[in-house]
Amino acid sequence: xxxxxxxxxxxxxxxxxxxxxxxxxxxxxxxxxxxxxxxxxxxxxxxxxxxxxxxxxxxxxxxxxxxxxxxxxxxxxxxxxxxxxxxxxxxxxxxxxxxxxxxxxxxxxxxxxxxxxxxxxxxxxxxxxxxxxxxxxxxxxxxxxxxxxxxxxxxxxxxxxxxxxxxxxxxxxxxxxxxxxxxxxxxxxxxxxxxxxxxxxxxxxxxxxxxxxxxxxx
Numbered sequence: 001x002x003x004x005x006x007x008x009x010x011x012x013x014x015x016x017x018x019x020x021x022x023x024x025x026x027x028x029x030x031x032x033x034x035x036x037x038x039x040x041x042x043x044x045x046x047x048x049x050x051x052x053x054x055x056x057x058x059x060x061x062x063x064x065x066x067x068x069x070x071x072x073x074x075x076x077x078x079x080x081x082x083x084x085x086x087x088x089x090x091x092x093x094x095x096x097x098x099x100x101x102x103x104x105x106x107x108x109x110x111x112x113x114x115x116x117x118x119x120x121x122x123x124x125x126x127x128x129x130x131x132x133x134x135x136x137x138x139x140x141x142x143x144x145x146x147x148x149x150x151x152x153x154x155x156x157x158x159x160x161x162x163x164x165x166x167x168x169x170x171x172x173x174x175x176x177x178x179x180x181x182x183x184x185x186x187x188x189x190x191x192x193x194x195x196x197x198x199x200x201x202x203x204x205x206x207x208x209x210x211x212x213x214x215x216x217x218x
Contacts (some may be wrong), residue, residue: 012189
């Protein structure tokens with residue numbers, strides 16, 4: 001394999017947003033008088049859109065109720081990150097810089113809405129590292145469906161044999177595998193090594209910098 005395209009997940013792969021996500025979900029549950037899920041249950045929904053995440057935990061919700069959950073969640077999340085801004089994972093910028101020097105095209109495929117994603121990227125001053133971005137609104141289907149990766153490859157002109165998907169959740173791995181791409185799971189995010197391996201990750205790394213030898217060998 002000869003990797004030329006790196007498709008990154010965002011939450012739990014690029015930025016450590018676990019704390020504000022869990023906080024906002026639990027506060028929303030209290031406001032909506034729902035059983036409050038623990039941290040692990042909330043973290044397990046990271047990577048899904050906010051709406052799908054709430055429906056996965058509370059399938060009995062009506063459309064109106066889940067839409068209200070999403071509005072509460074986004075308001076609380078925005079308030080939380082304003083007072084406690086999340087940080088990039090250690091080594092992320094150095095890794096992106098090294099990939100850029102090697103001529104690797106870096107992109108993002110995420111279920112986060114575009115406005116929120118671009119705000120995070122701008123504040124972290126890393127927008128320029130990503131040639132192409134697909135957010136929640138940009139595809140009909142979200143991960144684990146392969147559409148985000150297939151669209152990225154098609155629009156940028158890369159074959160699956162030259163594509164690597166990097167993410168912290170099983171859905172990221174499945175999205176990549178379903179598109180026929182190579183996949184790397186990261187253990188520093190929201191899923192453990194055994195879960196990423198069970199999803200079929202080709203590689204599993206503990207630090208984002210560990211991606212460089214893999215792509216270097218590709």
